[in-house]
Every structure is written in structure tokens, then in C-alpha cells.
Amino acid sequence: MHIGVNRFPLDANGSFGETCVISELDKADINIAFGDVAAVTALAGSNKADNKRNGARWIASSSCLGAMSHLGTDKGESYLHVLSVADIDGGAGVASAELAPGKERAIAEATLVNAMQDAGKLGEMPSLVWLIVAPGNEEEVLNGLHGVLGDSVPIFGGSSADNSIEGKWVQFDGKELHHNGIVVAVLYMSEPVSCYFSSGYEPTELSAQVTAGEGRKIYTLDGEPAGTVYNRWLNLLEQAPLQPGNILQASTYFPISRNQGAMSLGVPLLSHPARLNDDGSIELFASLEVGEQITLMSGQPDNLIRRATEVTEVVLQTHELNYECRPRAIIIVFCGGCMLAVKDHLDEIQRSLLVLAQDVPFIVGFTFGEQGCFSDGISRHGNLMISATAIG
Structure with missing residues (x-):
């Protein structure tokens, strides 16, 4: 395998x-890419315009304010960062579809089956599933993938992003550019894969039960309006109360965690409060269930700045311990909300990753939702999370 x-x-x-050598990547079995909306849109346009292209497999996602790799960070300019994998011994497959309301699970199932067919491996379990999806219904998409895979295959990836949460994000599979789509890649490899999914936040002692809610909106916590409880928690942490409206930026350092199986394994699964409504309800970027116990989390800038390096260090150590080798590449998914909170430190983060990774190339995408597998084998959707996937 070559990466x-x-x-x-x-x-x-x-x-x-004209000097672009993107066409050389047609030789790869699969290209995994991040860039801002302009870069991914231009990629789709170049594929469509060039009749010589052979329909190479891509799984490309727009990333908030650009992307990052060991080759550099994007500073107001548009770049496409591409990790290309060639000579995969078991093969790879990609498929995509536009999502439709109420049909996300069925569409995800069909797309995964199509990706397996593209790899010539229908019915065989891949080593890794890489997922790119438009924000909004990630839980249903994952349910669809689990319906085919069970819990036997790690699913990693991220929700597409744009620069200002306008819904202009895009997804590309090498042929079709989607604005509300799903792209699924299946990789069949004998070479090792190591993954880690985590966050940079610590739990507080503040907790409550979801007593009324629906999907990504919580109405009450312990019988009180959710906004009242959340603002009381912030007050106890000496933070100013939030007014109705968009609270994404104000809540970045104070998400909530779901005390599911993931939490019992020591890794919280986070939900990012997005909007406080006049009726006291709170909208989130991830779904909650009535009856779930949630905990207020607390983060600090220094923790978020260090987290990419810490998560990558864990996956490198795990890879070397289990397989006695360095990986050939690392894919990092970094929450766009966390990135925006520490965007003035992106060069520092990139330098730290360079020191740690040494000769191992890496790419980083900044997403509006993160998907990854916990140590209980279940892949979940969260917010303000970070993952690292080491390949080869």
C-alpha cells in the first residue's frame, strides 16, 4: 500500500x-480530501470539465475556513488537502447519495451497500468505513450504517462544514457534488488501522435528566425549562447568562455530555448547544433522548490547543504497541467549533503535530459534527470532538 x-x-x-497535478491522483484507489467550500467545488468542476478523467474515487468534504496538513495551514487562501491511498490489497469502494427528510437511514444503508459493490466486496466487512455527511441527521445515518455492519467495523469521519454556518457545505465522491448528501468509503486492508475518538473537556458536578425533548431540542431538564437550568449552571461557574438566540460561540466551552455507555468507558460524548429559544428550550447539534442524564462539561483554550496532539499521540502509541510499526498516514477530524475558538493558534497546533508525527504525513479537516468509534465497539455522532485514524 502506498500513501x-x-x-x-x-x-x-x-x-x-493548468499546472495542477490532481489528475495524477486518478491512479489512487481512493482520495480522502478536505478544503473549504471553494476548493471542493473547484475539484468537482475540474473533474466534470476534464473528459480524460477516469472517475477516480474521492471522498471530499468542505471544511470550516479551509483545512490543514503537514504541508501547511490555510490562512485566508483556498487549498485542497488530499490523502491518496494506492495499491490497497483488498480494495476500496465509494458511493454517495443526496439525503431526503425521513429517509436518511434507508439512504445510508443503500449507499453503504453501493460502496461495497463498488469495491467488489458485497457482503464482506471492510476494515474501516470513512463517512462524510451533511449536518442534520447524523444519528439516523449511523443507524443505517449499523443496520448493515452491526458493531463490527469502526466508522469514522465528519460532518461537512462551511465558513459561517450558512448551510453551504458540500460533499464530493469523484462524480457528484452534493449539498445535503452522504459519501461513504469502504476500505478493505490487511495493513493495520488504529483509531481514537475523544474530546478536550472535563466534566463538572452539574447534572440533570432530560425530562422533555424531541430529537435535537430539549424542552426541560429535571422538569424546569432547559435554558433556565443551563443558565443557572453557567452562573455557578461565574459565566454570564445567555439570552435567546444563537449561543454557539458562547457555549463552545460549556457543552453537555450524554452519560451513555461511552461515558462509562471514560470518554464523554458531547452535544453542542446551538440556540436558546424564547420558550426556554435549547437546540443542539446532536440528538438526546428523554430520560438521559446529562452533565455540563467545561473546557479551556489550552486544552483545545493541546488536544489534537494528545489524541494523535494516543493513536500513534496504540499503533506502535499493537503492530510494532509507525503508520503511513494519519487522518485527523477536528471540530470546527473548537477550531474557531482557538483559530489564532492553528500554526502552533500544526507545529506540534509536525514534531509528534515526524515523518508521518497527516491531514486535518474542521467539521460541524464528528463520528467515531468508542472502545465498546459502537460508532457514535458527537460535537466538539476530535478523532485520529492511523493507517498502514
Whole structure:
């Protein structure tokens, strides 16, 4: 298996230009890519315009304010960061679809089956499933994938992002550009894969039960309006109360965790409060169930700055311990909300990753939702999370 990472700049015309060597990536079994909306859209346009392209497999997602790799960070310019994998001994497959309300689970099941067929491995369990999905119904998408895979295959990836939460995110599979879609890649490899899914937050002693809610909206906690309880918690932590409206930025350092099986294993699964409504309800970027116990979490800038390196260090150590080798590449998914909170430190984060990874190439996408597998074998959707996947 051969892995390489490339970084392609957009020119003044919003294209990759005549000197771009993206066409050389057609030789890869699969290309995993992150870039801002302009970069991924330009990639789709270049594929469509070039009749010589052979329909290479891509799983590309728009990333908040660009992306990052060992080759650099995006500072107001558009780049496409691409991790290309060639000569996979078991093969790879990709499929995509546009999502439709109420049909997310069925569409996810069908898309996964199509990806297996694309790999020529229908009915065989892959080593890894890489997922890119539009924000909104990630839990149903994961339920669909689990319906085919069970809990035997790790599912990692992220929800597409744009620069200002306008819903302009895109997903690309090498042929079709989606705005509310799902792209699924299945990798069949004999070479090792190691994954880690975590967050940079600590639990407080403040907890409550969800007593009324629906999907991604919670109405009451312990019988009181959710906003009243959340603001009381913030007051106890000497934070200003929040007014109705968008609270994404204000709540970035104070998400809530779901005390599921994931929490009992020592890793909290986070939900990011997005909006406080006039009726006291709170909308989130992840679903909660009535009866679930939730805990207020607390984060600090220093923790978020260090977290990418810490999570990558864990996956490197795990890989070397289990397989006695260094991986050939690392894919990091970093929550866009966390990135925005520490965006002035992106160069520092990239330098720390370079020191740690040494000669191992890596790419980083900044997402509006993260999917990953916990040590109980179940892959889940969360917010303000970070994952690292080591391959080869």
C-alpha cells in the first residue's frame, strides 16, 4: 500500500490551474480530501470539465475556513488537502447519495451497500468505513450504517462544514457534488488501522435528566425549562447568562455530555448547544433522548490547543504497541467549533503535530459534527470532538 499527501492551491480564477497535478491522483484507489467550500467545488468542476478523467474515487468534504496538513495551514487562501491511498490489497469502494427528510437511514444503508459493490466486496466487512455527511441527521445515518455492519467495523469521519454556518457545505465522491448528501468509503486492508475518538473537556458536578425533548431540542431538564437550568449552571461557574438566540460561540466551552455507555468507558460524548429559544428550550447539534442524564462539561483554550496532539499521540502509541510499526498516514477530524475558538493558534497546533508525527504525513479537516468509534465497539455522532485514524 502506498500513501501520499498533497496540497493544491486555488488560483485567482477559482480553479486549480493548468499546472495542477490532481489528475495524477486518478491512479489512487481512493482520495480522502478536505478544503473549504471553494476548493471542493473547484475539484468537482475540474473533474466534470476534464473528459480524460477516469472517475477516480474521492471522498471530499468542505471544511470550516479551509483545512490543514503537514504541508501547511490555510490562512485566508483556498487549498485542497488530499490523502491518496494506492495499491490497497483488498480494495476500496465509494458511493454517495443526496439525503431526503425521513429517509436518511434507508439512504445510508443503500449507499453503504453501493460502496461495497463498488469495491467488489458485497457482503464482506471492510476494515474501516470513512463517512462524510451533511449536518442534520447524523444519528439516523449511523443507524443505517449499523443496520448493515452491526458493531463490527469502526466508522469514522465528519460532518461537512462551511465558513459561517450558512448551510453551504458540500460533499464530493469523484462524480457528484452534493449539498445535503452522504459519501461513504469502504476500505478493505490487511495493513493495520488504529483509531481514537475523544474530546478536550472535563466534566463538572452539574447534572440533570432530560425530562422533555424531541430529537435535537430539549424542552426541560429535571422538569424546569432547559435554558433556565443551563443558565443557572453557567452562573455557578461565574459565566454570564445567555439570552435567546444563537449561543454557539458562547457555549463552545460549556457543552453537555450524554452519560451513555461511552461515558462509562471514560470518554464523554458531547452535544453542542446551538440556540436558546424564547420558550426556554435549547437546540443542539446532536440528538438526546428523554430520560438521559446529562452533565455540563467545561473546557479551556489550552486544552483545545493541546488536544489534537494528545489524541494523535494516543493513536500513534496504540499503533506502535499493537503492530510494532509507525503508520503511513494519519487522518485527523477536528471540530470546527473548537477550531474557531482557538483559530489564532492553528500554526502552533500544526507545529506540534509536525514534531509528534515526524515523518508521518497527516491531514486535518474542521467539521460541524464528528463520528467515531468508542472502545465498546459502537460508532457514535458527537460535537466538539476530535478523532485520529492511523493507517498502514
